[in-house]
Amino acid sequence: MNSLAWLVGAGRWSTHLAAAPPLAALNATIFLAAALDRRFSTSTASATSTASSDSGGDGAGGSSTTPPPTVPVQRLQHAITPQVCDHLRRRGFAVIDGVFGPETAAALRAEVAAVRGAMHKNHTHLVHGGSTGLLEKEHIWEAELMQKETQELAPLCAQLQHDGTLRVMLSLLMPELRLHSQAIKLQYNAGGGGSFPMHFDTDEQVDERRVTAIWYLNPGWRPGDGGELRLYPFPEPAVDVQPLNDRMVLFSSAHMLHRVLPAAAERYCFTIWLSGGGGQRRAGTAGQAGAAAAAAREELRRALSGSEPLAPAAAWRLLTHPQLRKHAAKWLHREEWERSVRESHAAGAGLQQALDVFAAEAGVVHRALAPLLPALVAGPPPAGVPPPAWF
């Protein structure tokens, strides 16, 4: 297969690194700390909606008296505002503080801690030349709430696994998401440098995950503890989200490149993935969609077949194209992508294989996108190039 066929091919990756679900996520990286910090203060200000007035306390490390019997899910009705959805739609992510209040956050944290004994290690999935390997991430433990025994250890999390309030609120304000189902995962990062390499949470051609919602449960978090979630809302610069207590972050599962920076301290969170469709999108229109996708691929092939660099506007139209932007983002951040792979796994043959997969993928993207790279490096996109759609 030539580079371009691989890149815009029929939805199967011959080479990729995946994080959370099998075959689901691709990995990569860069980031300019000072500029980003400034950008982040602006972006969080507009992304953040304070859902409660009693969220100021730090929850005192989970030492609350009586745990609340249920999660006050009605608070999500206030948390998911039109402003939050607007940010999510336009920028691909949104951050909301004080979602459930400190007591509930402490109780949720205690539940994740209670499930620790039933957790398994998280693995990076390496797909290379048709075979798949699993590479353990250091210090990262996870649990899905499949078993009754685990649900009994974490009743509030089990409530959230089934409660539809978040899904309904997002569906009301963003009907285009067509959300249909959800799944929860509890995560404990033991510190000691635990991190996630760059990845997407899904590939549109693999499943219908649309929105990732992560709640952080870290009352004592301080700068220096690490473990920030770094988002790469390409073509905008990266944004760091501190894993602060009772904070929820929402982002596009398929299009938001992200990673977790090495954590020096223990870190608790859980994730709800909201998925769409239930097959509705494919039913009936599969033929049309297939034809449209084939035409789009053909158009891309033509555009990228030359060897001359494209002018900035033409190049950026392609760089923000749904089929190319994720590769462009990873290529742009390739140094950090490689670093994140090294940071997330122990030295050894598995890490070497992951680095080989990284090098192969970065090389393919480099060759396939060659006419666009001068414009990408010179960035940002010129005025008039439409921003990419996130959902």
Ligand SMILES: O=C(O)CCC(=O)C(=O)O
């Ligand atoms: O822990 C986080 O902040 C994000 C984890 C993550 O990216 C994942 O589970 O896919």
Ligand SMILES: [Fe+2]
């Ligand atoms: Fe992720």
